[in-house]
Amino acid sequence: MGRRALRQVDPRIDLSPYLHLAQQLPAAWDSGFFFDQSAPLEIEVGSGKGLFISTEPAARPDRNFLGIEIAAGYAKYAAARIARRGLHNARMISGDAAPIFRERLPSSSIAAVHIYFPDPWWKKRHRKRRIMRPDFLQQIDRVLQPAGRLHFWTDVQEYFEESMQTIAESVRWHGPFPVPIRQPSHDLDYRTHFERRMRLHSHLVYRAEFQKS
Ligand SMILES: C[S@@+](CC[C@H](N)C(=O)[O-])C[C@H]1O[C@@H](n2cnc3c(N)ncnc32)[C@H](O)[C@@H]1O
Known part of the structure; x- marks a missing residue:
């Protein structure tokens, strides 16, 4: 399924507090660079048009959310x-998640990682x-705090099954836990x-959640 062209972003919106370029991040990781509040941090890899990263933080103001796209x-x-939405607890990084996980994120620093429809x-x-x-799953394992969670959804059955196998072989997590459909x-x-597109087209969505030991 292809992707439609994006609508232009209103140039009057000041994005500077909300959007950071990967190549301009401070050398030492500091959550305070992104957020005023000290709170558990959740990361979304591949935010796309940003529905999750602009709705979940509004529903859970006591957590910080960082999208990497x-x-x-x-x-x-x-x-x-x-x-x-003027959210105080959601920010975007423009860049590749792989080197950010590998080179920037400290071990045991992240409460949850979200990967939807990679x-x-x-x-x-x-x-x-x-x-x-x-290698990326091992990085997720490294940066997750004990009991931290990975949320993974896809519409591609073969990718889902392969991922379940790779997770079983690469890391030692509890799960997969089933995820209720709302x-x-x-x-x-x-x-x-x-998710919206897949469900409106009646495509199946495969969902799994894991917890670090
Ligand atoms: C199929 S789209 C899904 C977008 C969104 N998660 C959703 O469910 O609507 C996958 C997204 O992941 C992004 N992406 C792919 N590789 C990435 C990487 N290494 N780091 C960050 N984002 C990535 C793509 O640019 C794309 O926006």
């Missing part, structure tokens, strides 16, 4: 969505680009835009 236009779009990289020779690969109460009452 590699496509600059989407990172900006998601940041604008956060800015319009790019499936259909062609066999491109599979190694998938984010649910052993009925939406309005048109944007979905976890992400991709």
